[in-house]
Amino acid sequence: MAPTRREFLKIAGVSAVGLVLPPLATLTGAQAGMPAAGGVSQTAPGPLPALRAKRWAMAVDAGKCPPGCRDCITACHLAHNVPDFGNAKDDVHWIGLERVDHVFPAEIHSRLPESFKRLSVPVLCNHCENPPCVRVCPTQATFQRADGIVMMDYHRCIGCRFCMAACPYGSRSMNYRDPRPFIPKINADFPTRTRGVVEKCNFCEEGLARGILPACVTICKEKALVFGDLEDPGSDVRRLLDGRFSIRRRPDLGTGPQVYYLL
Amino acid sequence: MLEKALKGSRGYGIWVACLLLLVATGFFFYLKQLDYGLGITGMSRDVSWGLYIAQFTFLVGIAASAVMLVLPYYLHDHKAFGKITILGEFLAVSAVIMCVTFVFVDLGQPGRVMNLLLYPSPTSVLFWDVIVLNGYLLLNLITGWTVLGCDRKGIPPPAWVKPLIYISIPWAVSIHTVTAFIYAGLPGRGFWLTAIMAPRFLASAFASGPALLILFCLILKRFGRFDAGEKAIQTLAKIVAYALATSIFFVLVELFTAFYSQIPGHMQHLKYLFAGLDGHNTIARWMGVSALTAVAAFVLLIIPQTRKREPLLAAACCFVFLSLWIEKGLGLVVTGFVPSPLERITEYTPTGPEVAITIGIWALGLLMITMFYKIFVSVRTET
Numbered sequence: 001m002a003p004t005r006r007e008f009l010k011i012a013g014v015s016a017v018g019l020v021l022p023p024l025a026t027l028t029g030a031q032a033g034m035p036a037a038g039g040v041s042q043t044a045p046g047p048l049p050a051l052r053a054k055r056w057a058m059a060v061d062a063g064k065c066p067p068g069c070r071d072c073i074t075a076c077h078l079a080h081n082v083p084d085f086g087n088a089k090d091d092v093h094w095i096g097l098e099r100v101d102h103v104f105p106a107e108i109h110s111r112l113p114e115s116f117k118r119l120s121v122p123v124l125c126n127h128c129e130n131p132p133c134v135r136v137c138p139t140q141a142t143f144q145r146a147d148g149i150v151m152m153d154y155h156r157c158i159g160c161r162f163c164m165a166a167c168p169y170g171s172r173s174m175n176y177r178d179p180r181p182f183i184p185k186i187n188a189d190f191p192t193r194t195r196g197v198v199e200k201c202n203f204c205e206e207g208l209a210r211g212i213l214p215a216c217v218t219i220c221k222e223k224a225l226v227f228g229d230l231e232d233p234g235s236d237v238r239r240l241l242d243g244r245f246s247i248r249r250r251p252d253l254g255t256g257p258q259v260y261y262l263l
Numbered sequence: 264m265l266e267k268a269l270k271g272s273r274g275y276g277i278w279v280a281c282l283l284l285l286v287a288t289g290f291f292f293y294l295k296q297l298d299y300g301l302g303i304t305g306m307s308r309d310v311s312w313g314l315y316i317a318q319f320t321f322l323v324g325i326a327a328s329a330v331m332l333v334l335p336y337y338l339h340d341h342k343a344f345g346k347i348t349i350l351g352e353f354l355a356v357s358a359v360i361m362c363v364t365f366v367f368v369d370l371g372q373p374g375r376v377m378n379l380l381l382y383p384s385p386t387s388v389l390f391w392d393v394i395v396l397n398g399y400l401l402l403n404l405i406t407g408w409t410v411l412g413c414d415r416k417g418i419p420p421p422a423w424v425k426p427l428i429y430i431s432i433p434w435a436v437s438i439h440t441v442t443a444f445i446y447a448g449l450p451g452r453g454f455w456l457t458a459i460m461a462p463r464f465l466a467s468a469f470a471s472g473p474a475l476l477i478l479f480c481l482i483l484k485r486f487g488r489f490d491a492g493e494k495a496i497q498t499l500a501k502i503v504a505y506a507l508a509t510s511i512f513f514v515l516v517e518l519f520t521a522f523y524s525q526i527p528g529h530m531q532h533l534k535y536l537f538a539g540l541d542g543h544n545t546i547a548r549w550m551g552v553s554a555l556t557a558v559a560a561f562v563l564l565i566i567p568q569t570r571k572r573e574p575l576l577a578a579a580c581c582f583v584f585l586s587l588w589i590e591k592g593l594g595l596v597v598t599g600f601v602p603s604p605l606e607r608i609t610e611y612t613p614t615g616p617e618v619a620i621t622i623g624i625w626a627l628g629l630l631m632i633t634m635f636y637k638i639f640v641s642v643r644t645e646t
Binding site: 088089090091092096098101102103105123132135136137138139140141156157158159160161162164165166167168169170173174175176177178194195196197198250253254255 | 372445604
């Protein structure tokens with residue numbers, strides 16, 4: 001159904017405001033140095049106050065993952081309208097489940113316990129402190145927010161896939177075909193993508209703005225995924241990292257990944 | 264002068280018609296790609312750049328090689344190159360247009376291409392590559408066209424052309440350096456992360472470009488009533504020989520560093536490229552051809568007796584072109600992605616439509632070269 005003139009003007013007006021607002025929001029957030037208590041502050045209207053942080057991070061307590069469990073992947077892909085093409089060539093995914101020796105090739109050796117070598121761990125965008133994908137993007141379609149989240153502007157991306165070559169973690173997917181017919185169940189609260197753009201995990205920033213933790217974190221019955229503000233000493237993720245030994249993927253590359261693995 | 268490209272013999276007409284047919288076929292499949300998306304190609308999540316970007320990389324080298332004529336002629340007054348410097352410049356123009364077209368067809372959202380200029384991003388090497396490539400295109404088009412126009416009227420070229428020609432010399436080096444930096448600056452892609460990527464690119468460019476130019480000169484001599492002269496061709500052949508030697512040397516240097524240090528992340532890509540990994544050896548077989556033709560060409564070019572015999576020289580130039588096209592236009596790009604960051608080996612095979620589009624763009628380039636050279640020969644035989 002075509003929108004009426006009045007509806008169109010309304011949409012155009014809101015869009016015009018939207019063009020101005022996001023930069024302002026990030027600016028004030030960065031300057032004010034968002035409140036640290038619990039990593040939570042109240043700003044945007046909505047059912048719940050928006051979650052804010054100085055640096056969002058995730059810890060993966062991989063030992064807790066039950067074998068074969070794909071709950072986090074399913075929840076994420078449903079929430080974000082990630083298509084399921086059913087073949088490796090066109091594959092688009094935000095979270096993957098990979099063998100631990102493929103995720104940490106430098107750390108895994110043959111004398112580790114069998115149970116450990118068989119482990120599969122969830123992999124996702126690391127929301128690097130120093131993201132190579134942002135550096136190489138020729139249109140700034142991928143960018144980093146003040147709170148560390150590496151974002152994609154699906155309307156600006158030209159689909160050159162330089163970011164996919166630059167990402168040392170294989171976290172990015174290209175929509176080689178129109179994804180819409182392959183979305184099992186469309187979630188009306190999140191945009192679908194067009195063909196020809198790159199996409200990846202966004203740490204559920206749309207959820208955070210509404211006061212909700214990432215979909216993968218909330219769905220996990222084992223509490224294997226822990227999310228929070230790394231700069232807040234009282235946050236769950238900080239308490240976990242303070243107490244146990246953790247590693248990150250390819251830290252030698254200087255990207256500063258913000259997903260920490262407890263193995 | 265453009266009208267001279269429209270009149271020609273029957274053979275010329277058939278040749279142009281064949282090229283036009285290939286261009287049209289490529290365009291037809293590009294429309295299909297626009298409709299379906301880049302999924303029509305063999306590219307995948309793991310191997311996200313393929314034939315298009317590889318052709319772009321190879322052709323930047325062909326474009327840059329014009330400097331091998333311009334530099335000796337304008338800086339060292341090497342008179343033998345006087346007759347063919349314009350051929351080099353027009354080759355550069357055609358190659359850059361092919362480069363830009365290959366990048367364009369590789370975009371997932373070609374309608375948004377202007378975002379490159381609307382949101383200029385100085386941290387992105389691709390942004391700089393767009394700038395230097397277009398600058399190089401303008402420099403060569405303006406200088407080549409002006410000098411040829413003056414030749415036609417029998418007057419010396421205007422003084423303002425000289426500074427542009429001098430600028431085009433370092434500019435040629437810049438286009439291939441910036442293109443190498445697209446690859447050499449990426450963390451986590453061990454195969455490309457090498458400081459000699461730009462020197463390697465330049466060495467292979469200065470072999471493949473002049474080799475192609477020699478072939479064009481030999482074709483013009485036989486079919487175009489234009490003789491570039493023995494001296495010019497022999498000088499070019501020597502340039503090809505030494506650039507090829509440097510190129511082979513650089514590859515051996517890479518092999519030493521990887522296999523003597525024995526760092527797995529550096530060895531595995533080269534193993535895939537030259538021997539294959541886990542039975543995946545399609546590219547390795549191509550690379551075998553590349554290595555053999557490189558050595559054969561080097562032998563033919565370095566021995567004066569074989570270099571001076573035209574059929575053998577032509578064979579050597581074909582070998583050089585084939586060898587370096589396989590190395591840069593096939594192996595270099597794909598191998599950077601294999602194995603993937605998650606240690607997967609994903610084979611890449613170009614699809615029919617992808618090959619048709621690639622051939623279409625090559626045909627477009629050849630068509631431009633044909634027309635430029637036709638104009639050139641007509642002007643030269645008139646005066």
